Amino acid sequence: MRILVVNVNTTESMTKTIGEQATATASPGTEIVPLTPLFGADSVEGNYESHLAAIAVMETVRAYAEPFDAVIQAGYGEHGREGLQELLDVPVVDITEAAASTAQFLGRSYSVVTTLDRAVPLIEDRLALAGLADRCASVRASGLPVLELERDPAAAVKAIAEEAARAVEQDRAEVVCLGCGGMSGLTEAVVERTGVPVVDGVAAAVTIAESLVRMGLTTSKIRTYAPPRPKHFRAWPPAALT
Amino acid sequence: MRILVVNVNTTESMTKTIGEQATATASPGTEIVPLTPLFGADSVEGNYESHLAAIAVMETVRAYAEPFDAVIQAGYGEHGREGLQELLDVPVVDITEAAASTAQFLGRSYSVVTTLDRAVPLIEDRLALAGLADRCASVRASGLPVLELERDPAAAVKAIAEEAARAVEQDRAEVVCLGCGGMSGLTEAVVERTGVPVVDGVAAAVTIAESLVRMGLTTSKIRTYAPPRPKHFRAWPPAALT
Amino acid sequence: MRILVVNVNTTESMTKTIGEQATATASPGTEIVPLTPLFGADSVEGNYESHLAAIAVMETVRAYAEPFDAVIQAGYGEHGREGLQELLDVPVVDITEAAASTAQFLGRSYSVVTTLDRAVPLIEDRLALAGLADRCASVRASGLPVLELERDPAAAVKAIAEEAARAVEQDRAEVVCLGCGGMSGLTEAVVERTGVPVVDGVAAAVTIAESLVRMGLTTSKIRTYAPPRPKHFRAWPPAALT
Amino acid sequence: MRILVVNVNTTESMTKTIGEQATATASPGTEIVPLTPLFGADSVEGNYESHLAAIAVMETVRAYAEPFDAVIQAGYGEHGREGLQELLDVPVVDITEAAASTAQFLGRSYSVVTTLDRAVPLIEDRLALAGLADRCASVRASGLPVLELERDPAAAVKAIAEEAARAVEQDRAEVVCLGCGGMSGLTEAVVERTGVPVVDGVAAAVTIAESLVRMGLTTSKIRTYAPPRPKHFRAWPPAALT
C-alpha cells in the first residue's frame, strides 16, 4: 500500500526526517510518500500558519496525481484533519491523535512535550476535540522553536528530555508523546532520561494507517465527513497551483 | 469607530444582508464595513470550505488598507477566529460565540438552529472550544442549504421556525440562536412561533465589538494570540492577492 | 435608557464608587441609578450575608418606584440573580457573569482576583452554574476584606496586582477579572503589573445591559424565569420596608 | 439527640407531615423538632421564594432558643444550605443531597420526580453544585403544584407514580427520589408502580444527621463554612423577628 505522509511546513529537510521515520516504521510492502505542502510557512508555530497549513495540506494532497491508500497529516496540534476526511475516501490519520491514542494503551496517563509555549493551546484544543484529553496529564513546552530541532539537535534533546522528566515527576505522566513531527529520533534519549515509554506520532500514525487499510476500514461518510457539496469558487485554487 | 464585518463566503448578496443587519444594530458613530473574502466558496457548508474561509478571511482583512477598530467574523461555526486574533491588535468577535454568549444572559439554556445537518458538528466543536457548550441544549439543522435562505425566504422562515419550536419543546431551550450569518431578518418570525428570545449573531457581535472598543479592551497578546513569529513563506500569498 | 446598578452591601460609599464606574462606561443617553439595598450587611463576605443580599437586592428593586430598562447586580459571586430574572421583565446582568463573558472574548483563559479566600468558593459556584468555568484558569484571593479596598487603597492595589501577576504566571491566565464590585479604579494598576487585559465587572455589565436593551432582548419567560406564582406570604415583606 | 427539621414554606400542615415522616424514621432517643419558617411563602416554587426561604430558614434556626444537635433543611432544590453551615457548629443536611447520596448506594443511576416543571432547574443546579449529578438520570416534573399534594393526594400519587415509571423506563433510572419535602407517604405507591427502590429525602436526611452526630462529625470550619465575620447590619433582622 502507499501512504502519503504530509509535512505541515515547507522545510524540505523536515519532510525528509518525517519520511525517514515513517519508512523505518512501515511494514514491508508499504510505500511511504513524504510530501511538502505546495505553499505555506517554513515552520508552523501558531494559528495563522496552522490555518494556512490546513488548506495547503488539503490542496497538496488533492494535487497528488497517483493513487494512494491513506494519508497522514504530520503536524502536531494543527488544524485541518477534518477537511482531509471530507475530501478523501481513504483513511486520514493525524499524528497528534495517533500518538495520544497509542499512549493510552501504554499507561494510565500521558504527557505531550512540544516546542514553543504558544503551541500548547493548539495541542490541547486538538486533543479535546478528539476526545483524547481525559488521560492527558499535561502538554508541556521545551521552549525550542521548531527549526531549532534541526539547527542544534544536542540542545534540543536535552531540553526536551528535561521537560519530559518534569511531566513524569510533577504531572505523574506514565507515557510521553513527542509533540512535533520533527522530533523523530529523540525517542531513545527521552526514554533513557525518564524511564517511561515514549511515543513518536509519525511512527504511531503509520501503524494506525496501515491497520485501517488492512482491516478495510475508512472514514464514515454518513454525516460529518460527507464529501463537500458542489460549489462555485472565487480565485481558488490560485493559478500557480493548478 | 469602524468595524469590519467579514462574510465567510463569496456571495456578495449575503455580504450585503450581513452588512445591513450590522448597520441596523450599530450605534451612531459606528461605521460598518462589510467585506467579502477575496477567495473561497460561494457558501460554506463543511470543513474544507470552512478551512479555506478561515485563511481567506485572514488574508482579506490583512489586505484591507484603511484603519479599523474591530473585526467580526460573520460565519456560524467556522474555523479561523484564533488566527485573526494573532494577526490583529484590535478585538475580534466570532458570531457563533457572540450569539451564545448573549443567549446565556437571557435564559438557562439555548439552542442553535442552523442550515444543513453537516454544519451541526462544526458548530458544536466551536462552542466546545469556546467554553460555551454547557448551557447549549442542542444544535439543530433545518435541512436548508445556505443559499436557499436567499432563494426561497418564505420556506426558510417556516423550516427554521419549526425547528426552533422543536428545540424549545423537546430540548427545553429557553433561547434560540439563529445559526447562520445569513439568517438576519428571520428573528421576528421565530420569536412569534416560539415565544422565546431569538438572538442574531451578527447583531450580538456588533454590540460586543463596540463594547470592547469602548472599554479599551482588546485581545491578550501574552501567549495564545501573540503575533505570528517571522517566517519564510513558499508561494504565499498568491500573486493574484498581492 | 435607565439602568439600576444595585450594590449588594449597605456601604453607601461603595455604592457611590460602583455608580461612578457605571456612569463612566455608560453611553450617552443612559442614566445610571445606583442603589443601596434597603437592608443587609455592610460587606458581603460569605454565604449568610450573600443569601441576605440576594433577597435584599430583590426587594430593593421591587421597591423602586420609577420605570427602568435593565438591572445590574453589582456583587461578585453573590446569590440571587435568578430571582431577579423571575421578578422582572427587563434584562438582569450579574457582574460576575458579565466579566467572565467579556474576558472570554479577549484571551483563551481568564482568572478572577477577589478579596478574601472565603469568597473563592462562591465565585467558583456562580461561574460553574453559569457555564462559564471551562476557561477559568483560577479564582484567587488577595486576602483583603471588602472594606479594606476603601480604607487603604494603595495596599489594596498592590495586593491585588501581585495576585493577578501570579494568576498570569502560574495559572497561565491571559485575562484578569477584578472580582469585587468595589475594585473599579484598580484596572490600570493591574494592567501595568501584568501586561494582560483587565476586565471590570461593572463596566462589562453596563455594556451588556445596554446592548440587550438596544437589541430588544430580555429574559426568557418560558420556564426557569417565569414570573412567580401567586402566594400567601407570612410576615413578609417586613413592615419597615413597605 | 435533638434534630431540627425545618420546612421551607409557611404551610403548617406540611411542616406537620414532614415532622411525622422524620419522627417515623428517627432512632429511639432522637427528638425531632419540626419548624416552620418565621416568614416566607406558603409554598416555594421558584427562585424568588427559594431565596426568601433560604434566609428565613437561617433566621428561624437562629431564633430557636434551645440547644440542638443537627439541622435538616427540608426543601427540595432550595437555596441556603451553605449559609446554615456557616452559622452553625452542628451538622446541616439538605434533603435534596441526602436523597441523592442515599440513592447512589442503591443503584447505578437515580431520577428525581418533583412537582412543577419550574422546579427542575433548581434541583439540577443543587445536584450539580453538590457533585451529585453524574449519576442523576433525570429530574422530572409531575406537573402538580406543591400544595396540590395535600389537596388531592390520590391524584398526586397517580401523577407522581406515572412520572417515576417514565424515569425508570425511558431514562433508565434504577432508583427514584421523591423530589419534594411533602411527598413523604407516597413511597409505597411509587415502589409498587415502578419496582425500584424509592428514597424519601426527609427520611434519608434523618439517618444521615443522626449518623454524623453519632460519629462526632460536623461541618469543616476551615474555609468555605467558617463563621460569618462581624458585620454592621442595616434594618436586619426585622423588628418583628427579634
Next chain:
Amino acid sequence: MRILVVNVNTTESMTKTIGEQATATASPGTEIVPLTPLFGADSVEGNYESHLAAIAVMETVRAYAEPFDAVIQAGYGEHGREGLQELLDVPVVDITEAAASTAQFLGRSYSVVTTLDRAVPLIEDRLALAGLADRCASVRASGLPVLELERDPAAAVKAIAEEAARAVEQDRAEVVCLGCGGMSGLTEAVVERTGVPVVDGVAAAVTIAESLVRMGLTTSKIRTYAPPRPKHFRAWPPAALT
C-alpha cells in the same frame, strides 16, 4: 441486625481492627461479623490482588451460612462491589464510597490519604465510577505499605497526618478521608494535626448500612445489579472452598 464487614486481605489482625472499629460505631442491637477472605493476598496493593480480592470477598460472603442484613466491603479503592450487589438481596456498602459520601456533608471538598502511591489510581477510578470525584480535592499517598500500619503505628500516624496536612494546605481539602480499611484509630491524630473533620470509611459504612436497613431500602434489581443469570462453571469454585 447483623452486618458482615469483610476485609479484603487475609491478614487476620487487620480484620480484627476493622471489626473493632465497626463495632465501636454500630448501634445497640447491631451485630458486626468481621470476615477474612477465604483466599487471597495478605495485603492488597495493586490491581492483581484487588481483582483477586473482589472474587474472594464474593465467595466468602456466599459461603457464609447464617442470615445477615447488610455487607460492608472494607477495602479502600478495591474492585468488586458491583458483583456483591448482583449476588445479594441486602444492601452492600463500599468503604471508599461511604467515606466520600459522608465527607461531602461536612465540607466543600475532601481529600483521601492512602498508603502507597500505586493505590492512588485505583481509588481515583472507584470515585470516578461512583460519581463522587467532583468534590475530591486529591488522593494522596503517605508512602507506607498497608502492613506497616500495624508494624509501626507511631510512624504511620506521623506520615499520614503530615500528608493530610498537605492535602488541606495545598489542595484546599476541607475534610480528610482515611484511605485504608486499617487506618481506623488514626482519626484523632489527624484531626489534631489538620483541624478538619476526618472520616473513617468503616465507621461511615456502618452507619450507612444500618440506615439503609432501617429504611427498608436495598439494591435495585431492575437492571445493572439483577441477579446473575444461570451459568455453567468450569473448575469453580475450587474444591477447597466448597
Next chain:
Amino acid sequence: MRILVVNVNTTESMTKTIGEQATATASPGTEIVPLTPLFGADSVEGNYESHLAAIAVMETVRAYAEPFDAVIQAGYGEHGREGLQELLDVPVVDITEAAASTAQFLGRSYSVVTTLDRAVPLIEDRLALAGLADRCASVRASGLPVLELERDPAAAVKAIAEEAARAVEQDRAEVVCLGCGGMSGLTEAVVERTGVPVVDGVAAAVTIAESLVRMGLTTSKIRTYAPPRPKHFRAWPPAALT
C-alpha cells in the same frame, strides 16, 4: 511474534471463533494463540462473572508456559485489563478499548451494540475509565444473550443490525463497534444495513498489539502498572490450577 488472545468465558467454540477472527487479521509472521480461561463461566453477562473472568484470565496467562509478545483480552466491557498490565512486561490490549480507539479514527462519534441490556453499564464504565467515552454516542443492547450468537446466528445478525441502525439514525453514530468478542463475522451484515464502518474489537486489538510490538512499546511500569509487590497468599492459586 506470538499473541495470546484470551477469551473471557469457558465456551471453547467461542474461543475458536475469536481465534479465527484474530488469525484472519494478523500479519504474516504473527502467531495467534487462542486461550480459554482455566476456570469461570460459560458466558460472561454481569459483574460476578466478569470479576471471576478477570482473575481467571490473569491466572490462565500466568500458567501459559511459552514465551509470547502481547496479550489480548477478548471480552467486551470486562474487568481485569489493569491486572494483566501489572503482571506482564508485554503489551496488553483490551478489545473494548481497541474497538473504540479505532472507531475514533473513522468518524466523529461511535456506538457500541452489545448483547444484553445488563452489559451496557459495564461497557460504559470501561469506556469512561479508559477516557474513550466522550465520542461514544451510545451503548445499545440487542437483547440477545452471548451464547445465542452461536445458537441462532441468523436471528443474531438481524437483531444486531437493527440495533446498529437505530444507533446511526437516532444517536447519530457515524461508526459502529460490535460489542462482544463473539460477534466477529457479523461485520458485513451490519455495514450493509447501516452504511457506516463497523469495527470488530478482536481485529482492532490484533492490529494494535502488533503495532505496539513492532514499535518496541510496552506498558509503562513507573506507577499504576508496576509489578505486584511480594505477598503471602492464602489458598491461592487453587491446587487444581497449579
